[in-house]
Amino acid sequence: MGRFRRSFSRTYGQRSYKKLFVIATEGKKTEPAYFRMLADSSKLVKIKCIKGDAKSAPGYVLKRMVLCLQEEDLQKGDEAWIVIDQDQWEEHQMETLFVWEKATENRGIALSNPNFEYWLLLHFEEGTKLAHAEDCSRRLKKYIPGYDKGIDPGHFTSEQVRQAVERARARTKGKPAACFGSTSVYRLVENILTARD
Numbered sequence: 001m002g003r004f005r006r007s008f009s010r011t012y013g014q015r016s017y018k019k020l021f022v023i024a025t026e027g028k029k030t031e032p033a034y035f036r037m038l039a040d041s042s043k044l045v046k047i048k049c050i051k052g053d054a055k056s057a058p059g060y061v062l063k064r065m066v067l068c069l070q071e072e073d074l075q076k077g078d079e080a081w082i083v084i085d086q087d088q089w090e091e092h093q094m095e096t097l098f099v100w101e102k103a104t105e106n107r108g109i110a111l112s113n114p115n116f117e118y119w120l121l122l123h124f125e126e127g128t129k130l131a132h133a134e135d136c137s138r139r140l141k142k143y144i145p146g147y148d149k150g151i152d153p154g155h156f157t158s159e160q161v162r163q164a165v166e167r168a169r170a171r172t173k174g175k176p177a178a179c180f181g182s183t184s185v186y187r188l189v190e191n192i193l194t195a196r197d
Contacts, residue, residue, distance in 0.1 A: 022074070081110055086115075
């Protein structure tokens, strides 16, 4: 299985501009480390992560994104994504995110229910028979011993990332958005992989 670090040769005529993904996350460590891993050594993709802080409610994550986009000059083809967990948030708390997402076509929301750890778990297994959010972290520790809100990008191969995309897509097919045991992070990851490869 190949790792993400690889040499890359570009043929004449390909773009020199790196596609930018601006990603606002709830988390301070895990999500930024994961997404940086996907862009690591890519000559075609740049990822700017807006890390979470003590204020992780959806409105605060959106506010950090809006402030960043006032300073960041997005080019045509760049994308802005909010990565958030369903957790305990009520639907009315999430509504402003969906309004923001629909304002332009280069925005997206990557929602995991119950949490981002569910997305990570899909790199290793099907992620079935989970009853609580704690189950995700407990099961993840089988694959990443000592896991505690931080990851070493070396834990994930490119093949595992692609398997997680397929598993997430299969788990969400035909189900209501944000049902327990689902994640739309795969949509963001697919876009990054397509731009990078």
